[in-house]
Amino acid sequence: xxxxxxxxxxxxxxxxxxxxxxxxxxxxxxxxxxxxxxxxxxxxxxxxxxxxxxxxxxxxxxxxxxxxxxxxxxxxxxxxxxxxxxxxxxxxxxxxxxxxxxxxxxxxxxxxxxxxxxxxxxxxxxxxxxxxxxxxxxxxxxxxxxxxxxxxxxxxxxxxxxxxxxxxxxxxxxxxxxxxxxxxxxxxxxxxxxxxxxxxxxxxxxxxxxxxxxxxxxxxxxxxxxxxxxxxxxxxxxxxxxxxxxxxxxxxxxxxxxxxxxxxxxxxxxxxxxxxxxxxx
Amino acid sequence: xxxxxxxxxxxxxxxxxxxxxxxxxxxxxxxxxxxxxxxxxxxxxxxxxxxxxxxxxxxxxxxxxxxxxxxxxxxxxxxxxxxxxxxxxxxxxxxxxxxxxxxxxxxxxxxxxxxxxxxxxxxxxxxxxxxxxxxxxxxxxxxxxxxxxxxxxxxxxxxxxxxxxxxxxxxxxxxxxxxxxxxxxxxxxxxxxxxxxxxxxxxxxxxxxxxxxxxxxxxxxxxxxxxxxxxxxxxxxxxxxxxxxxxxxxxxxxxxxxxxxxxxxxxxxxxxxxxxxxxxxxxxxxxxxxxxxxxxxxxxxxxxxxxxxxxxxxxxxxxxxxxxxxxxxxxxxxxxxxxxxxxxxxxxxxxxxxxxxxxxxxxxxxxxxxxxxxxxxxxxxxxxxxxxxxxxxxxxxxxxxxxxxxxxxxxxxxxxxxxxxxxxxxxxxxxxxxxxx
Numbered sequence: 001x002x003x004x005x006x007x008x009x010x011x012x013x014x015x016x017x018x019x020x021x022x023x024x025x026x027x028x029x030x031x032x033x034x035x036x037x038x039x040x041x042x043x044x045x046x047x048x049x050x051x052x053x054x055x056x057x058x059x060x061x062x063x064x065x066x067x068x069x070x071x072x073x074x075x076x077x078x079x080x081x082x083x084x085x086x087x088x089x090x091x092x093x094x095x096x097x098x099x100x101x102x103x104x105x106x107x108x109x110x111x112x113x114x115x116x117x118x119x120x121x122x123x124x125x126x127x128x129x130x131x132x133x134x135x136x137x138x139x140x141x142x143x144x145x146x147x148x149x150x151x152x153x154x155x156x157x158x159x160x161x162x163x164x165x166x167x168x169x170x171x172x173x174x175x176x177x178x179x180x181x182x183x184x185x186x187x188x189x190x191x192x193x194x195x196x197x198x199x200x201x202x203x204x205x206x207x208x209x210x211x212x213x214x215x216x217x218x219x220x221x222x223x224x225x226x227x228x229x230x231x232x233x234x235x236x237x238x239x240x241x242x243x244x245x246x247x248x249x250x251x252x253x254x255x256x257x258x259x260x261x262x263x264x265x266x267x268x269x270x271x272x273x274x275x276x277x278x279x280x281x
Numbered sequence: 282x283x284x285x286x287x288x289x290x291x292x293x294x295x296x297x298x299x300x301x302x303x304x305x306x307x308x309x310x311x312x313x314x315x316x317x318x319x320x321x322x323x324x325x326x327x328x329x330x331x332x333x334x335x336x337x338x339x340x341x342x343x344x345x346x347x348x349x350x351x352x353x354x355x356x357x358x359x360x361x362x363x364x365x366x367x368x369x370x371x372x373x374x375x376x377x378x379x380x381x382x383x384x385x386x387x388x389x390x391x392x393x394x395x396x397x398x399x400x401x402x403x404x405x406x407x408x409x410x411x412x413x414x415x416x417x418x419x420x421x422x423x424x425x426x427x428x429x430x431x432x433x434x435x436x437x438x439x440x441x442x443x444x445x446x447x448x449x450x451x452x453x454x455x456x457x458x459x460x461x462x463x464x465x466x467x468x469x470x471x472x473x474x475x476x477x478x479x480x481x482x483x484x485x486x487x488x489x490x491x492x493x494x495x496x497x498x499x500x501x502x503x504x505x506x507x508x509x510x511x512x513x514x515x516x517x518x519x520x521x522x523x524x525x526x527x528x529x530x531x532x533x534x535x536x537x538x539x540x541x542x543x544x545x546x547x548x549x550x551x552x553x554x555x556x557x558x559x560x561x562x563x564x565x566x567x568x569x570x571x572x573x574x575x576x577x578x579x580x581x582x583x584x585x586x587x588x589x590x591x592x593x594x595x596x597x598x599x600x601x602x603x604x605x606x607x608x609x610x611x612x613x614x615x616x617x618x619x620x621x622x623x624x625x626x627x628x629x630x631x632x633x634x635x636x637x638x639x640x641x642x643x644x645x646x647x648x649x650x651x652x653x654x655x656x657x658x659x660x661x662x663x664x665x666x667x668x669x670x671x672x673x674x675x676x677x678x679x680x681x682x683x684x685x686x687x688x689x690x691x692x693x694x695x696x697x698x699x700x701x702x703x704x705x706x707x708x709x710x711x712x713x714x715x716x717x718x
Binding site for chain 2 (some may be wrong): 002004005006008009011012013014015016017020021022023024025027028029031032037038039040044045046049050053056057063065066068069070071072073074075076080081082085086089092095105106119120121122123124125126127132183190191192194195198199200203204205206208213226229233235236238239240241247250251253254255256257258259260261264273
């Protein structure tokens with residue numbers, strides 16, 4: 001199916017918008033029919049809706065060409081959908097508060113925590129859903145898998161606005177940035193390097209005289225372990241030039257790794273340094 | 282849009298997205314092999330498109346397509362697929378026709394009459410032949426459906442999928458489409474459907490707060506640009522036909538020494554014409570990149586990055602038996618590829634170190650989730666072993682290195698030595714600068 005049909009043209013689309021008309025193509029329906037074959041669809045709809053959708057799409061063809069795609073180096077798909085997405089999205093959209101009970105890492109639960117649900121976030125690397133929410137302790141991120149129960153709490157609109165702006169201010173505050181330089185002799189691998197950083201909020205600068213590329217990455221402080229794992233992934237090709245904390249971590253990484261190798265000329269595990277475990281996904 | 286100009290547009294958007302902000306107009310144009318004038322024109326066209334599609338003012342695109350994950354969930358690059366050029370009169374006419382068929386089924390004659398009332402005054406009314414042509418097209422792409430019953434045929438917009446759903450059901454559908462478009466491949470049709478459903482929900486009174494509830498962290502947004510080629514490639518695979526294209530290899534080539542060459546956007550003259558029988562497409566989750574796997578009679582199995590493919594043309598077909606044989610061979614070759622590497626198979630043994638502190642074992646979780654077909658065995662309280670047979674080490678090495686000191690390669694010895702050497706160099710990057718005496 002050619003995605004370059006003229007029906008998708010932006011002028012048609014904006015004219016349809018003005019007239020409140022809708023054009024739905026075979027392309028879209030076939031894609032949907034194919035995606036409804038995924039087991040995730042069981043968690044996505046109220047009883048009855050799924051069979052209704054399948055019935056509405058019974059005359060469409062699935063996209064057979066999916067069989068031509070081989071996916072490589074994909075993280076195991078822990079979860080695509082989670083049953084809690086439906087109720088939680090409604091609380092977020094309606095501006096309601098939340099009362100959460102979550103499971104703790106070492107067993108036990110933390111019951112009845114009140115807060116404001118902010119966003120539902122899917123981590124593409126861990127392939128798992130999280131709820132971003134705000135409460136007195138700050139901005140929290142809880143795996144949906146660890147949520148035992150979530151109930152809406154009524155919230156006056158001004159209180160909602162207040163909490164919401166505080167939550168977003170906190171997100172901004174938590175932002176940190178790093179400048180990563182492409183080691184010049186690897187400029188020929190620019191494409192690979194830029195692709196690797198394309199999953200971050202970033203800007204690139206280029207100094208023509210020095211033939212030097214720098215990438216300024218902006219991310220939340222708690223994402224720096226993931227950023228580090230990307231930098232280690234690229235190895236000698238890149239070097240952190242701004243971001244003392246990250247530079248220190250890379251120095252440690254290198255020292256600890258070399259210590260591992262030096263410590264074990266044979267196959268005995270080395271007793272030692274803390275290691276680059278991080279929560280890097 | 283002409284084919285070459287389309288190729289340019291894909292390259293243009295890719296450059297905006299990947300290297301956004303890095304280049305001046307002149308540098309940008311040079312790297313794409315276009316004039317500054319064409320650069321300005323293309324940028325203006327893209328801006329017009331963005332303005333037409335979004336109520337918000339378009340930010341300065343020349344700064345690059347920056348993606349702030351917490352601000353918007355709309356895929357910025359989708360508008361590539363909305364850029365097919367069309368005469369004004371045609372877009373007006375098609376929109377009017379679709380509008381007329383929203384609620385009721387109409388015949389060509391009735392539409393023709395209604396058109397004269399509905400067309401804006403600066404556009405001429407279409408003749409019957411044009412309307413019939415439009416109906417044929419709209420039926421082909423599934424926007425309208427011919428109703429049961431004999432001549433004269435009646436047509437209606439095929440929007441049952443939306444109209445038959447209650448509000449809550451439509452909202453669930455929007456969410457499902459949003460999640461699947463963002464997490465699965467291919468995605469473009471899903472993003473287009475997401476747009477359509479967003480509009481349908483807005484029509485039913487849902488506000489903007491409805492649409493930005495989900496976020497996708499560490500998403501490779503540019504992956505949808507490369508989907509532009511999938512349609513042609515899939516058609517060729519289905520029909521066992523060869524493809525000919527101009528390939529601009531993004532890889533480091535023989536002209537490694539030529540300093541100012543940006544491999545991402547080489548000029549056309551630097552590309553080479555390739556012909557290959559397409560067999561499969563590989564999506565690499567590590568970089569969000571696509572590859573075409575094909576067979577060339579002269580060179581055997583070939584792998585092309587989709588971002589380097591331009592001016593793609595369908596060629597002659599091969600017989601089913603030949604195609605089947607080639608496909609089988611390639612599938613065998615790729616079975617042990619970390620991504621697409623088909624070098625000699627190597628057995629790699631690695632020791633991973635569990636994190637020292639208590640709590641979740643992130644190292645183990647990550648190896649289990651990403652280690653593909655490798656096998657894990659417990660070794661001690663603090664370590665476990667990972668063994669894999671893989672084609673070549675080039676593609677798995679970055680992954681192993683990304684674990685830092687939690688990973689120690691045991692075999693092969695030469696890979697172990699390579700990693701030690703690399704870590705020494707990396708360490709030198711971060712040492713305090715000392716003056717040489």
